[in-house]
Amino acid sequence: MGTLQIQPKTVENLDFWKEPDRQSKSADLRISAKHLPMLRNQGMDFQVMINDIDQLIQQEEQDLSSREIFTSNFVPNNLTLNEYHNLDEIYAYINSVASLNSNISKLIQIGTTFEKRQILGLRVRPSGDWSKKLPSIVVHGLIHSREWITGAAVLDLIDKIVVKKTFQQTMSKLEFYFIPVLNPDGYVYTWNTDRLWRKTRSGPTGNFQCFGTDANRNFGFKWQGPFSSSNPCAEDFRGIAPFSEIEIRSLAKFLHSISSSLRGYFDLHAYGKHFVYPFAYTRLVEAPEAEKMSKLARLAVSRINNLPSGQSAPFSVGSVARSIYNANGATIDYVKAVLNVTYTYALELGPSQHAGVNGFLLPQSRISEALLESSTGLFTVFEAIARGE
Numbered sequence: 001m002g003t004l005q006i007q008p009k010t011v012e013n014l015d016f017w018k019e020p021d022r023q024s025k026s027a028d029l030r031i032s033a034k035h036l037p038m039l040r041n042q043g044m045d046f047q048v049m050i051n052d053i054d055q056l057i058q059q060e061e062q063d064l065s066s067r068e069i070f071t072s073n074f075v076p077n078n079l080t081l082n083e084y085h086n087l088d089e090i091y092a093y094i095n096s097v098a099s100l101n102s103n104i105s106k107l108i109q110i111g112t113t114f115e116k117r118q119i120l121g122l123r124v125r126p127s128g129d130w131s132k133k134l135p136s137i138v139v140h141g142l143i144h145s146r147e148w149i150t151g152a153a154v155l156d157l158i159d160k161i162v163v164k165k166t167f168q169q170t171m172s173k174l175e176f177y178f179i180p181v182l183n184p185d186g187y188v189y190t191w192n193t194d195r196l197w198r199k200t201r202s203g204p205t206g207n208f209q210c211f212g213t214d215a216n217r218n219f220g221f222k223w224q225g226p227f228s229s230s231n232p233c234a235e236d237f238r239g240i241a242p243f244s245e246i247e248i249r250s251l252a253k254f255l256h257s258i259s260s261s262l263r264g265y266f267d268l269h270a271y272g273k274h275f276v277y278p279f280a281y282t283r284l285v286e287a288p289e290a291e292k293m294s295k296l297a298r299l300a301v302s303r304i305n306n307l308p309s310g311q312s313a314p315f316s317v318g319s320v321a322r323s324i325y326n327a328n329g330a331t332i333d334y335v336k337a338v339l340n341v342t343y344t345y346a347l348e349l350g351p352s353q354h355a356g357v358n359g360f361l362l363p364q365s366r367i368s369e370a371l372l373e374s375s376t377g378l379f380t381v382f383e384a385i386a387r388g389e
């Protein structure tokens, strides 16, 4: 086992799929075959997870070409939840849900992207009563555009709560804001140009004229620090200033506007099976109400890990910094420290084992299993908030 410090400058196309994490003590790295001898020369111990990423992407494209495309004249039940859908389909879907369930849901616009796309969401009141103040919960996906399973997970919640009206009595005590695609420019780019794009599409910035900022390093709390990059070409580029990204400014403004009722906040990511809470910027400072967040997360995870898929590859619980790795300018740190939201979480959905699970390229055949894990965990927190905890 060796250590190696790798800078994006020294290796072209360096892309950490998973940062070195505290539990597995390993990292997942996308690297071209010609750089493998360098790892060997440094005495690094490594295993090849995926031999040929392009071939996997081609396989995925083939699967996508036979999917059921959701069009604007469809009813919500036409959505295939076990397949991925592009931005047009997702927006057609939430439009359809809102127009056919107008008593309990409304389409909302959170903002506009760098490339002038709309950031759309769905505001939901399962009770149908819009007059009184209720504890509210925000769930968003696809802040990192290549993490496709996270968009599917938000659509799955909409299906369960609005379309199928699951647990209606309990859910009627709550208000929800679902934002399936927080980074629409990046998401469109993953469908049309580069499947593994993570950042926004702002720019170009810097000497090398690189595009995109890591939206989850752009929030204005502990923004600058060692756990994000000042290099515009890096995957974790923090941006030229806090809130430089219009998507993140829009999200912050929206969250402030509802902060007096906001009790739960979920930022969905992939991959790795973690149910985590603030802080991300440090291991040394305990977040306010950490014990409350931890207790509920442990209950959620015990339910997830009782599922067949959880038994074979369990979720972990903890603060981001203590159980995964450090990050500066992260969404959940801001929501906790500045907006004081009691139940603030990030979930890492999808595979946790290295071999045979394809990282971000989670096959459609595995979507249902990931969604069951996600909804099992989220509903545990929703129920607790509905009980007034």
Ligand SMILES: [Zn+2]
Pocket: 144, 147, 268, 269, 270
């Ligand atoms: Zn992510």
